[in-house]
């Protein structure tokens with residue numbers, strides 16, 4: 001879709017081990033430096049379709065709505081990295097933006113993704129694709145290295161409805177081992193991968209630069225979503241085969257629709273394709 005980085009590769013053994021031990025890998029090259037402008041245009045085009053009063057951080061399911069977003073998530077070089085973690089057969093079930101305008105107070109509190117996701121077994125990899133260069137100053141994602149080893153559900157979350165919070169489930173600071181905090185500084189076009197039990201969050205953007213990541217959520221085909229808790233859970237095969245067929249299947253978008261809330265069925269977008 002966009003120009004691929006000339007140093008594209010697969011995960012090496014050290015990175016696979018690091019993912020197991022630390023719960024993340026960062027600075028994986030995907031798109032070339034020249035593709036940064038294409039990524040910016042992509043973000044600007046999709047975000048400009050939203051009504052003025054809708055915060056893009058409160059929307060989700062872009063992979064079910066937009067063919068362009070879906071195609072980005074099918075970049076073979078991204079799926080290769082995911083396959084190196086999850087094995088040959090996996091589905092996508094989430095796709096969204098985490099955006100912070102320059103000098104904006106928006107915060108993602110410390111959390112484990114598995115807190116939000118009723119998946120059995122809990123097993124998901126997030127791809128976080130940097131649309132703009134991201135670093136500590138503009139609110140890069142931060143993680144607590146190795147925290148995933150305690151497992152999903154092992155940190156207590158409380159609800160915090162602060163208006164600057166992008167997500168409302170928070171792990172209090174006294175549960176954070178500050179010595180283990182690592183910032184996911186990335187160049188535009190690079191990705192990080194993180195485990196669904198890893199503690200992570202992000203601080204306000206204190207720079208005059210934009211910060212935006214595109215997240216893509218993938219799980220192996222043996223993971224089943226609890227539809228009682230999460231009726232909107234639908235999967236799209238991303239690689240391999242789905243012999244188990246445990247989950248409803250989302251349509252592949254045939255055109256461009258725009259989600260204006262967090263949860264939708266793929267059928268909700270059909271009329272706009």
Ligand SMILES: O=C(O)CCC(=O)C(=O)O
Nearest residue numbers: 098108141201202213215
């Ligand atoms: O981009 C961020 O600041 C947070 C992203 C996040 O929470 C996630 O990908 O699960």
